[in-house]
Amino acid sequence: MVALTINGESKTVDAPPDMPLLWVLRDILGMTGTKFGCGIAQCGACTVHLDGKPVRSCLLPVNAIGNRAITTIEGVGATPTGAKVQKAWLDLEVIQCGYCQSGQIMSAAALLEGTPHPDDADIDAAIAAVLAETGIASAKQMGQVMNGVKAKLAGARVDGKALSEKVRARLQ
Numbered sequence: 001m002v003a004l005t006i007n008g009e010s011k012t013v014d015a016p017p018d019m020p021l022l023w024v025l026r027d028i029l030g031m032t033g034t035k036f037g038c039g040i041a042q043c044g045a046c047t048v049h050l051d052g053k054p055v056r057s058c059l060l061p062v063n064a065i066g067n068r069a070i071t072t073i074e075g076v077g078a079t080p081t082g083a084k085v086q087k088a089w090l091d092l093e094v095i096q097c098g099y100c101q102s103g104q105i106m107s108a109a110a111l112l113e114g115t116p117h118p119d120d121a122d123i124d125a126a127i128a129a130v131l132a133e134t135g136i137a138s139a140k141q142m143g144q145v146m147n148g149v150k151a152k153l154a155g156a157r158v159d160g161k162a163l164s165e166k167v168r169a170r171l172q
């Protein structure tokens, strides 16, 4: 048995100690918001937070987690930064097929939690791997999203529709 804290709740799971966290979440706990993509810690689709830091759950043995707090896409909206990122995602109509959204949102929320005012290099470092491997959106679109999130974090009013139009124009 392995004891875990997931989205603020204590759970005890009957899992092999070397089972990757991703499969504990999806197959044992039925938390399917965290996605499987490559399975080799490259694409970012399986990103969750451990004590607020982004990690790839597909290769993380569950017995290596210890007492660190796990946050998944199902729980990140309960954090102030996660809620703002999710709102910006909707305002800017980022969602495409949706498969990699959870990994992207988790990566963006972790970035903004640790770096409230990221520059372009920070954004590239945090998001580029997810973008590159999943083939979704573009660095330009992600830059627009992150600018929207930054403005929200600063308390500024964001015109999501106007930003969305700009994104579309830049992608055409």
Ligand code: FES
Pocket (backbone or CB within 6 Å): 035, 036, 037, 038, 039, 040, 041, 042, 043, 044, 045, 046, 047, 056, 057, 058, 059
């Ligand atoms: S599924 Fe974990 S990084 Fe791709």
